[in-house]
Amino acid sequence: xxxxxxxxxxxxxxxxxxxxxxxxxxxxxxxxxxxxxxxxxxxxxxxxxxxxxxxxxxxxxxxxxxxxxxxxxxxxxxxxxxxxxxxxxxxxxxxxxxxxxxxxxxxxxxxxxxxxxxxxxxxxxxxxxxxxxxxxxxxxxxxxxxxxxxxxxxxxxxxxxxxxxxxxxxxxxxxxxxxxxxxxxxxxxxxxxxxxxxxxxxxxxxxxxxxxxxxxxxxxxxxxxxxxxxxxxxxxxxxxxxxxxxxxxxxxxxxxxxxxxxxxxxxxxxxxxxxxxxxxxxxxxxxxxxxxxxxxxxxxxxxxxxxxxxxxxxxxxxxxxxxxxxxx
Amino acid sequence: xxxxxxxxxxxxxxxxxxxxxxxxxxxxxxxxxxxxxxxxxxxxxxxxxxxxxxxxxxxxxxxxxxxxxxxxxxxxxxxxxxxxxxxxxxxxxxxxxxxxxxxxxxxxxxxxxxxxxxxxxxxxxxxxxxxxxxxxxxxxxxxxxxxxxxxxxxxxxxxxxxxxxxxxxxxxxxxxxxxxxxxxxxxxxxxxxxxxxxxxxxxxxxxxxxxxxxxxxxxxxxxxxxxxxxxxxxxxxxxxxxxxxxx
Amino acid sequence: xxxxxxxxxxxxxxxxxxxxxxxxxxxxxxxxxxxxxxxxxxxxxxxxxxxxxxxxxxxxxxxxxxxxxxxxxxxxxxxxxxxxxxxxxxxxxxxxxxxxxxxxxxxxxxxxxxxxxxxxxxxxxxxxxxxxxxxxxxxxxxxxxxxxxxxxxxxxxxxxxxxxxxxxxxxxxxxxxxxxxxxxxxxxxxxxxxxxxxxxxxxxxxxxxxxxxxxxxxxxxxxxxxxxxxxxxxxxxxxxxxxxxxxxxxxxxxxxxxxxxxxxxxxxxxxxxxxxxxxxxxxxxx
Numbered sequence: 001x002x003x004x005x006x007x008x009x010x011x012x013x014x015x016x017x018x019x020x021x022x023x024x025x026x027x028x029x030x031x032x033x034x035x036x037x038x039x040x041x042x043x044x045x046x047x048x049x050x051x052x053x054x055x056x057x058x059x060x061x062x063x064x065x066x067x068x069x070x071x072x073x074x075x076x077x078x079x080x081x082x083x084x085x086x087x088x089x090x091x092x093x094x095x096x097x098x099x100x101x102x103x104x105x106x107x108x109x110x111x112x113x114x115x116x117x118x119x120x121x122x123x124x125x126x127x128x129x130x131x132x133x134x135x136x137x138x139x140x141x142x143x144x145x146x147x148x149x150x151x152x153x154x155x156x157x158x159x160x161x162x163x164x165x166x167x168x169x170x171x172x173x174x175x176x177x178x179x180x181x182x183x184x185x186x187x188x189x190x191x192x193x194x195x196x197x198x199x200x201x202x203x204x205x206x207x208x209x210x211x212x213x214x215x216x217x218x219x220x221x222x223x224x225x226x227x228x229x230x231x232x233x234x235x236x237x238x239x240x241x242x243x244x245x246x247x248x249x250x251x252x253x254x255x256x257x258x259x260x261x262x263x264x265x266x267x268x269x270x271x272x273x274x275x276x277x278x279x280x281x282x283x284x285x286x287x288x289x290x291x292x293x294x295x296x297x298x299x300x301x302x303x304x305x306x307x308x309x310x311x312x313x314x315x316x317x318x319x320x321x322x323x324x325x326x327x328x
Numbered sequence: 329x330x331x332x333x334x335x336x337x338x339x340x341x342x343x344x345x346x347x348x349x350x351x352x353x354x355x356x357x358x359x360x361x362x363x364x365x366x367x368x369x370x371x372x373x374x375x376x377x378x379x380x381x382x383x384x385x386x387x388x389x390x391x392x393x394x395x396x397x398x399x400x401x402x403x404x405x406x407x408x409x410x411x412x413x414x415x416x417x418x419x420x421x422x423x424x425x426x427x428x429x430x431x432x433x434x435x436x437x438x439x440x441x442x443x444x445x446x447x448x449x450x451x452x453x454x455x456x457x458x459x460x461x462x463x464x465x466x467x468x469x470x471x472x473x474x475x476x477x478x479x480x481x482x483x484x485x486x487x488x489x490x491x492x493x494x495x496x497x498x499x500x501x502x503x504x505x506x507x508x509x510x511x512x513x514x515x516x517x518x519x520x521x522x523x524x525x526x527x528x529x530x531x532x533x534x535x536x537x538x539x540x541x542x543x544x545x546x547x548x549x550x551x552x553x554x555x556x557x558x559x560x561x562x563x564x565x566x567x568x569x570x571x572x573x574x575x
Numbered sequence: 576x577x578x579x580x581x582x583x584x585x586x587x588x589x590x591x592x593x594x595x596x597x598x599x600x601x602x603x604x605x606x607x608x609x610x611x612x613x614x615x616x617x618x619x620x621x622x623x624x625x626x627x628x629x630x631x632x633x634x635x636x637x638x639x640x641x642x643x644x645x646x647x648x649x650x651x652x653x654x655x656x657x658x659x660x661x662x663x664x665x666x667x668x669x670x671x672x673x674x675x676x677x678x679x680x681x682x683x684x685x686x687x688x689x690x691x692x693x694x695x696x697x698x699x700x701x702x703x704x705x706x707x708x709x710x711x712x713x714x715x716x717x718x719x720x721x722x723x724x725x726x727x728x729x730x731x732x733x734x735x736x737x738x739x740x741x742x743x744x745x746x747x748x749x750x751x752x753x754x755x756x757x758x759x760x761x762x763x764x765x766x767x768x769x770x771x772x773x774x775x776x777x778x779x780x781x782x783x784x785x786x787x788x789x790x791x792x793x794x795x796x797x798x799x800x801x802x803x804x805x806x807x808x809x810x811x812x813x814x815x816x817x818x819x820x821x822x823x824x825x826x827x828x829x830x831x832x833x834x835x836x837x838x839x840x841x842x843x844x845x846x847x848x849x850x851x852x853x854x855x856x857x858x859x860x861x
Contacts, residue, residue, distance in 0.1 A: 054666050056612075056673070101845055104852040108610045108808070111669055112800045115612075116844065119797035123837025130834065179434055179450075180443040186420055186431055193418040195402040196380060196411070197493060198435030207443075237793060241673055248670060281681035287674025291667045292660070 008169055011259065016162050019155035028154040029226075034266045035161035036222045041246035041258035042168050043215030048244065049253030050176060051208040052188030054111050057118030058243045060098070061213045062220025063235035065091040067125060069221055070138040070230045080144035080225075088217050095213035099206050106191075115237070122235040137231030141224050151225070161222055168215050173255055175211070184208050185253075238280060242269075245283065249290055251297030260298055331394055333358040333497050333527040334379070339388035341371075341378055341551075348374045350551040352388070356544075358496075362529045363542030365562070367571065371551035372531045373415060376499050380412045381405050392497060407436060411495035413486045415502045415531070419474050425485055426470040429457035432492035457492070464488045464518055480511040487518065497527045504534050512537065547571060581709045582830055583823075588715045588784060590822025591722025595777030596795060597802035598729055598814040599770030605746045605809020606766050608665075609658060612672040615796025616679035617771050621646045621778025622787040623683050626694045635697035643776035650771025654764050676792065684789045694782030714783055721780060725773070726815055733811055742766060746809050798825065801840055805847050807857020816855060 018031045044058045068087035072078045078086070102113050125132045132138065145151035151160060175181045186194045187201045194201050224230050233239065242265055250261025268286070272279045294301060332355040341349040349371045356362045364372045377383040379390055381402035390397040392408050400408075420428050430453050434440040439450075448454075461467045464484040469477060474485065487503055503519070504512050516537050522528060532538040539545075545562045547554040549571045555562065562568055600614045621642045628638035653675060661667045695701075696714040703710045733739035741762055745752040753759050778791075785791065802821050806813025824843060828836035847855060 048666070054669060056669065101848055104848045107665060108604070108608065108669075109804070109852070111610055111665075112804055113844075113848070116797050116800045116804060116840075119793075119800075120837050120840055123797075123840075124835065127837060128834040174444050174446075177446045177448070178443045179440050179445075179447045182423070182427065182431060182447045183434070183440055185422070189420050189422070190418050192382065192402075193414070193420075193489070194435075196382075196406060196418075197432040197489065198403045198406040199440060200403055237673075237796075238677065241677070244670070248666070252666075278681055278685070280677045281685075284674040284677030284679075284681065287670045287677070288657070291671045291674070292657075295664075295667050 004173075007256070008259075012162055012166055012169075016159060019158065025154040028158050030266070030270060032154065032158045032161050032222075032226055033270075034263045035158070035165045036219050036226060037243070037246060037266050038259045038262035039161075039165050039168050039222065040216055040219035040243050041250070041262045042165075042172055042255075043212045043219065044243050045247045045252060045254075045258045046172065046175075046184075046208050046212040046215075048247050049251075049257075050181065050184050050188065051205055053106060053205065053208070054244075055102075055114040055212075055240075056111050056237070056244065057114035057116070057240050058212070058216060059235045059239040060114075060118040060121050061091060061095060061216025062223055063118075063121060063125070063230075063239075064094055065217040065220035066224035066230040066234060067132065067138070069224050070141045071131070073142055074138055074140055080142050084144070084221055087221060088214075091217040091220070092210065092213060095210060095217075096206075099209045103202060103205050103209060115240070118235055118240055119237070122232055125232040125235060132232070135232060137229060139229040141228045141230065143225045143228065157226065161226075164218055164222060168218070169255065169259075172211075172215075176255065180204070180207065238283065241283065241287070245286060245290070247297075249286070249294075249297055251299030251301070254297075254299040254303075257297055257299040264298075330358065332356055332391075333360070333393060334529070335389075335391040336375075336379070337389045337391070339375070339378060339390060340386045341374055341383060342386045347551050349378060349385075352548075352551070352553050354546060354553065354556065356497075356527060356529060358393075358527055359525050360527055361541055361543045362527075363538050363545045364529065364531045364548060365538070365545055365568075366548035366554075369550075370548040372548055373501055374551070375548070376412060376501055376529075376531070379405075379499060380410060403435075406493060409496035410499070411490040411493040411497075412499035413490050413501055413503060415505060417482050417486055419482060419485060419489070421475045422473060424471050424473055425461060425466055425477065425481075425488075426454060426457050428474060428485060429460050429488055429492050430454060432489045433457060433460075436493065460488050460492050461485075463491060463521075465514060480507050483507055483511070484515065484518070487515070495526065497529070498522070500528060500530045500532075502531055502533065504532060504537060516541070577708045580707065581711055582826055584706075584709075584711055584715060584719065586823040586826035587819065588718045588722075588822075589826055590819035591718055591725075592777055592781040592784070593795075593798055593802055593822055594722055594726055594815055594818035595773050595780065597799040597806070597818050598726070598811060599773040600799055601803050601806070601808055601810065601814045602742070602766055603770045604803065606742060607658075607763055608663075609668050610672070611767075611770070612669065612796065613653070613676040613679060614771070614774050614799060615792035616676040616683075617646050617650065618774045618778040618781075618795050619683060619787070619792040620649075620679055621775030622694065622782045622785075622791060623687050623778075624775070625779030625782055626692060626787050627687075629694065635695075639776060639779040642779045643772045646775025646778075647768040647772025650774075651764055651768040653771075654767035658767075659763075676796075680789070680792050687787075689789050691786050691788035693786050694779070696783040718780055718784060725776075726811075729811060738765075798840075801844060803854070805843055805854060807851075807854025810854070810856035813854055813856030 015031050015035065019028050022028060040062055044055065047053045047055050065087045068090050069083045072083035072086055073080045098117055102110060102117060105113060126134060143151045151157050183199055184204055187204050191201050246261035246265045247258050249264055250257030269279055272282050334356040336352055336354040339349055339352045340347060352375065366372055378385050381400060385398060392410055395408060397405050420431065433453060433456055458467055458470055461470050464487055466481060466484055466488065469481060474482060483503065490498055504515055507515065519541055530538060530542060539559060544558060546556045547562060547568055554567050554571060555565055596614065596618050600611060603609055603611050624642040624645055625638045628641050629635060633641065657671060658668065661671060700714045700717050703712050733742055741752065741757045745757055745759060745762055749759055798821055802814060802817035805820060806817030820843060824839060825836060828839040832839065
């Protein structure tokens with residue numbers, strides 16, 4: 001167990017120490033962005049990696065929370081912490097309603113419905129100008145804290161993000177090893193058998209959906225506080241696609257994958273914005289390259305390599321069933 | 329006379345107007361070993377899928393020890409004491425044999441909703457799973473992933489998954505399909521050692537095994553029951569010959 | 576009364592454009608089990624290519640034909656060189672078509688810039704006609720008629736020709752279709768070309784109404800997805816019914832409750848999914 005925890009502890013500690021080595025807030029803020037993205041990617045990984053449900057509308061969860069907390073703490077004039085609680089609760093309620101729609105299908109139907117759901121909410125944020133500020137979004141979102149906890153300082157905010165990320169890693173790490181986590185992967189691989197041995201496949205998928213929504217909401221809350229600004233762009237197709245890229249590039253179904261994927265995508269995006277102005281095209285090319293060259297992602301590729309070095313066994317064991325199924 | 333374990337009455341399933349199962353009525357008594365016989369496309373597997381709830385019938389009723397199953401989802405039928413195996417292996421390839429059986433054992437228990445304690449650390453569950461693997465002679469492979477086992481072992485695991493539910497009525501869909509001669513003997517022994525009170529319905533094309541096992545036989549053709557009776561009745565019935573050899 | 580008539584005609588025009596977009600998407604989906612998320616980007620590319628051709632001195636009709644053929648060829652190349660390698664693998668296909676959508680959209684932005692542009696309708700269809708009290712642009716009437724003609728043509732192709740019989744057989748069961756001698760490989764490419772060419776044509780035809788601008792793909796693709804979710808994947812009738820339903824709901828939503836026009840699109844989706852998860856005319860994919 002401790003051997004599994006160690007790499008994560010080292011990674012988080014290294015991120016927490018960035019403010020000690022860098023005087024410029026740029027790298028501290030960049031680390032915060034990685035942490036926030038990783039929390040979201042961990043949430044999406046529950047659906048993509050463990051439930052086998054490929055969502056293309058994940059940005060709707062962080063988007064809803066960010067908009068709710070922004071509206072409540074600016075227009076609504078509520079204290080930031082109370083606004084955060086209402087925002088998280090509201091997101092979970094809306095997510096439960098969305099689950100009733102999205103979980104009617106699996107496979108490609110699920111892909112299309114999640115994408116449509118996110119686009120509808122994006123459209124509302126974009127068009128319902130009187131409430132959401134339209135394309136201008138809502139700005140001036142206050143961070144919580146005060147003299148005793150100066151969260152307006154980049155290093156304190158980074159530590160808050162890292163605490164949430166640590167909680168996400170612990171909770172999800174335990175969940176994936178638990179009876180329910182194993183059952184969730186069972187519904188991914190053999191939904192029919194799971195029903196036949198007494199599991200309620202729909203309810204297990206619902207739990208996975210709500211878990212993904214919860215961590216997505218946490219990421220959205222930190223996002224709104226980090227930028228102190230929300231706009232419809234955080235729910236655009238590209239936003240959902242970026243989170244999906246983090247999961248797939250890192251390795252869906254692994255715990256470390258979303259973390260590594262988040263770091264890669266955030267760094268790539270920041271570097272790209274310095275040198276070239278074509279992030280969307282770069283994102284597109286990255287998808288194409290990953291799909292054609294590294295379909296399982298970095299972490300499974302790496303562990304396959306180490307396993308090969310250890311055992312010097314040239315061929316991986318044949319899979320009994322293909323990983324993709326059209327059971328929708 | 330005692331209540332039948334499984335009573336099927338006027339069961340019909342149509343696919344786009346074509347009947348796959350047509351007006352099937354059948355009584356199977358507790359503890360009976362019952363064989364479903366018939367050429368490919370006779371509706372045997374469709375009948376299984378109707379009984380366990382993977383398909384919804386167009387009409388008719390299915391009663392398990394008196395309670396109606398039609399309208400219940402598959403998982404609720406399992407709760408009534410029904411279990412089945414699949415003709416096409418339906419296992420969890422990334423998990424070990426032991427964890428496959430543990431997963432099946434958990435299906436009817438509240439523990440399946442636990443989301444914090446590690447699954448593998450449940451010693452009681454593990455020893456139960458090992459006992460079931462022992463019944464199908466797979467205990468020594470317990471910690472090997474399914475993806476690294478031979479086909480014959482997977483066939484027996486398929487049976488173990490159903491036995492884990494401790495069913496009162498067990499539906500076996502071609503448990504011998506694709507097995508070598510030695511493996512057949514092993515599975516045959518396994519079937520012979522099933523608890524006497526367990527009701528077993530079997531689909532099997534290996535006539536020697538099937539006839540040695542079954543007490544009563546139902547002959548299906550084009551989704552209809554041609555005849556039901558004892559081994560001798562069916563063997564003597566001219567319609568058996570007709571179904572298999574004639575038009 | 577005038578309001579209802581003219582908005583209904585607008586709805587019919589939008590529905591027709593959506594049919595051109597969604598029917599190709601749906602045919603590809605039904606035949607190959609591929610959700611081509613680049614479909615919206617190809618629609619937009621068609622619009623830009625048509626505009627570029629008009630600016631280069633082509634007539635409107637020649638521009639439309641050129642754009643449709645060019646987009647169809649691009650679709651064929653994508654199918655042959657990229658999608659084919661990923662047959663049967665859902666997530667990689669989704670990522671690939673999404674990646675291509677981003678590349679195409681950004682390439683359009685790079686080439687033609689960020690300002691919305693108007694694609695002029697052909698001179699013979701400019702101006703307006705009076706219908707009762709309503710004055711209605713002649714071009715929109717043409718779009719209504721043209722999309723209905725495309726729908727009829729597609730229907731005849733699928734239901735009345737040998738090629739259509741092959742498509743129907745392969746939609747039902749690819750393995751069976753192969754067994755009776757249908758070349759699935761050729762058929763897949765042909766349908767992909769046809770579907771994407773329809774999207775490109777839709778882009779040009781829609782250009783004078785919707786105008787041509789960088790996020791046109793992101794506005795159209797979700798509508799097409801909704802059409803397919805409502806009507807059911809793989810069904811032409813479903814695409815037809817779904818396209819006009821969404822056309823009406825969206826058009827009237829925009830006029831009556833402009834703030835929430837998008838949110839209203841929820842309603843048909845929820846209504847249909849609660850009754851038929853596979854869509855009104857779709858089959859459950861197994």
